[in-house]
Amino acid sequence: MASDSDVTGTLDRIRKNLEARERNKQYQLPFIPDPQRGIPNEFSRSALFAAVPANKVQYLRRDPIFSQKGFKITYTGKRLTQADLDVFEGIVHLARGMQENNQLRFKARQLLKHIGRSTGKSQYQWLLTVLQELTATSVAIEREGQNVYWGSLLPEGAAKLDNGAFVVTINRQLIKLFERGFTTIQWEQRLALGRKPLAQHLHSWICSHSKPFPVTVDYLRQLSGSDTKNLKHFRANLRNALQAIQATGAISEWHIDHEDKVHITKAAS
Numbered sequence: 670m671a672s673d674s675d676v677t678g679t680l681d682r683i684r685k686n687l688e689a690r691e692r693n694k695q696y697q698l699p700f701i702p703d704p705q706r707g708i709p710n711e712f713s714r715s716a717l718f719a720a721v722p723a724n725k726v727q728y729l730r731r732d733p734i735f736s737q738k739g740f741k742i743t744y745t746g747k748r749l750t751q752a753d754l755d756v757f758e759g760i761v762h763l764a765r766g767m768q769e770n771n772q773l774r775f776k777a778r779q780l781l782k783h784i785g786r787s788t789g790k791s792q793y794q795w796l797l798t799v800l801q802e803l804t805a806t807s808v809a810i811e812r813e814g815q816n817v818y819w820g821s822l823l824p825e826g827a828a829k830l831d832n833g834a835f836v837v838t839i840n841r842q843l844i845k846l847f848e849r850g851f852t853t854i855q856w857e858q859r860l861a862l863g864r865k866p867l868a869q870h871l872h873s874w875i876c877s878h879s880k881p882f883p884v885t886v887d888y889l890r891q892l893s894g895s896d897t898k899n900l901k902h903f904r905a906n907l908r909n910a911l912q913a914i915q916a917t918g919a920i921s922e923w924h925i926d927h928e929d930k931v932h933i934t935k936a937a938s
Contacts (some may be wrong), residue, residue, distance in 0.1 A: 688808060696844040697768040699759060699851065706854040707765075709817075709846040711810050713854075713877040715742050718754040719894025720870035725750075735891040739812065746893075748805035751866040754873075756799045757822060758854065759784040760837060769841040777833035793833055794834040798866045800837065802828055810846075818846055852877035858917040867893055868910035881933040889931060907931070 682686040711867070712718060727748040734742040759780050764773040777796050778788045786792055809890040810818040819842075826837035854876050862868040870893045875881050882929035886891075890903045899902040904925070911923045921936045 674935055691706055695768055696841055696848060698765050698839065699847055700766040701762065705751065705761050706858060706859070707847065707851045708754070708758060708761070708854065708858050710850040711736070711742065712754070712853055713852040713873040715740075715875055716892055716894030717744065717808070718749045718751055718757075718870070719896075720867040721748065721750055721894060721896050722866065723750045723752040725896065732866065737892065740817070741811045743809040743811075746809070747794055747802050749803075749806070749929045751869045753803065754869075755784045755786075756780070756796065757803060758856075762824065764839050767839055769839065769844050772836050772838050774834070774836045777828075777835055780835070785863065789907060793798065793830075796835075797828055799832075799931055800828075800835070817862065818842055818848070855917075855919060858914075858919050861917045865882075865910065867895060867906055867915055868913040870894075871907075871910055872914050872917075873936060875919060875933060876893055879935070881935065883926075883930045883932050886925065886931060904929075 717734050717736075721797055725748075728746070729748060730745050731743055732745070732865070734744050736742050740769060760773065763775055763780065763783065764771075767773060768772065778794045781788045781792050781796060800823060802823050802861050804825065806822050808818065808820065808822060809816070820840070823837050824840050824843075830837045852873060854873055859869055859872055862872055869885060871889065874889075874892065886899060888906060890897065890900065895903055895906070899907060908925075911920070911931075914920055915923065918936055921934050922933065923933045925931050
């Protein structure tokens with residue numbers, strides 16, 4: 670029979686081997702086809718990128734972010750919006766297939782067109798501001814009491830304002846979030862929902878499930894990060910958002926039952 674010291678030594682060797690394997694592993698972003706975009710499931714199933722107007726600036730400090738059961742998010746920084754998510758999705762898509770700690774180089778015009786925005790001078794400045802604000806974020810994600818991710822959404826970057834050349838670093842921990850599961854967004858559908866942040870947020874949440882489960886209207890209000898406090902008013906906004914999503918072909922039908930639960934049926938692929 671093995672002694673306690675033998676068992677402890679074996680477990681220690683296994684732990685060290687696993688740690689060495691993890692250190693030596695090279696992570697890379699998934700390659701997502703052009704009609705789609707990708708975001709970690711924790712982003713599509715939470716209020717991290719809220720359904721609020723982009724001009725409503727609010728700063729949070731270690732605030733808990735409402736999320737689907739199974740993980741917790743704590744956030745510090747400017748309240749992120751769906752416009753910020755467009756930029757994040759665009760960056761990740763341009764960097765698809767890229768290995769960790771590499772730098773993505775692109776022109777502002779390229780990214781702006783990529784996310785469906787105009788390419789005037791004011792948009793260049795807007796893009797620079799969004800990228801800097803994504804860097805000035807601190808996102809902490811926990812599962813079962815264990816730290817899954819802690820850091821900035823874009824750790825660092827640089828720009829040449831005279832020619833619109835940008836560079837950002839794609840780090841290891843961010844890529845590992847994709848390793849744990851990600852949502853593919855139907856990009857043309859999302860573009861059709863421009864200037865409709867609630868519809869865009871719900872669309873991402875719907876894309877993250879093969880069969881969206883029935884949830885209450887109030888649950889979707891919290892999950893979307895909506896600043897509409899009156900549930901009656903939010904319910905009206907929700908109906909409009911679901912109608913807009915249905916018009917894109919993303920869902921085939923929806924209804925709100927007598928228990929105020931929202932039932933959504935995704936359209937066949």
